[in-house]
Amino acid sequence: MSNIKVLDKEFEPYLSEELIQTKIAELAAQFNKEYEGKRPIFLSILNGSFLFTADLFKQITIEAEVCFIKLASYKGTTSSGNVITAIGLDANVSGRDIIILEDIIDTGKTLHHFLPQLASSQPNSIKIAVLLNKTEALAYPVKVDYACFDIPNKFVVGYGLDYDGYGRNTKAIYQLK
Numbered sequence: 001m002s003n004i005k006v007l008d009k010e011f012e013p014y015l016s017e018e019l020i021q022t023k024i025a026e027l028a029a030q031f032n033k034e035y036e037g038k039r040p041i042f043l044s045i046l047n048g049s050f051l052f053t054a055d056l057f058k059q060i061t062i063e064a065e066v067c068f069i070k071l072a073s074y075k076g077t078t079s080s081g082n083v084i085t086a087i088g089l090d091a092n093v094s095g096r097d098i099i100i101l102e103d104i105i106d107t108g109k110t111l112h113h114f115l116p117q118l119a120s121s122q123p124n125s126i127k128i129a130v131l132l133n134k135t136e137a138l139a140y141p142v143k144v145d146y147a148c149f150d151i152p153n154k155f156v157v158g159y160g161l162d163y164d165g166y167g168r169n170t171k172a173i174y175q176l177k
Contacts (some may be wrong), residue, residue, distance in 0.1 A: 028059035048103030
């Protein structure tokens with residue numbers, strides 16, 4: 001893997017495609033075991049988690065649904081401070097087991113503001129699964145139940161993660177050089 005340039009910034013290799021896919025397969029196997037007979041809803045947070053969700057869901061063998069919601073709080077390389085819901089949840093989650101799929105948990109602000117809204121729909125359970133967990137950056141009380149990777153507080157792109165909308169289209173993840 002070599003460095004990549006996204007807009008005006010250079011990024012160096014951080015997590016390989018092979019390592020990402022191995023961790024996703026392990027997570028899928030865990031869900032297939034833990035949620036057997038429960039018919040969970042995988043709730044994917046767009047835009048960043050679309051690749052993570054697709055690769056994970058292809059390996060889910062239990063009866064399950066997948067839904068998408070768009071929540072955003074980033075502009076450039078920092079949080080904008082605003083949480084925006086652009087696409088709403090269209091599935092009935094009452095009494096269901098919900099597994100939120102997120103590309104990265106940074107400050108936790110986005111999910112902190114969304115979780116009470118989701119809980120008001122009275123699901124049976126809500127769990128959070130993330131590809132990348134930045135525990136050092138967490139500023140809001142958000143409990144991550146499943147994390148493929150715990151990473152330091154570095155800016156990363158690739159595999160669905162972006163810098164100002166660009167850089168999502170790689171099979172690996174890169175960190176700011």
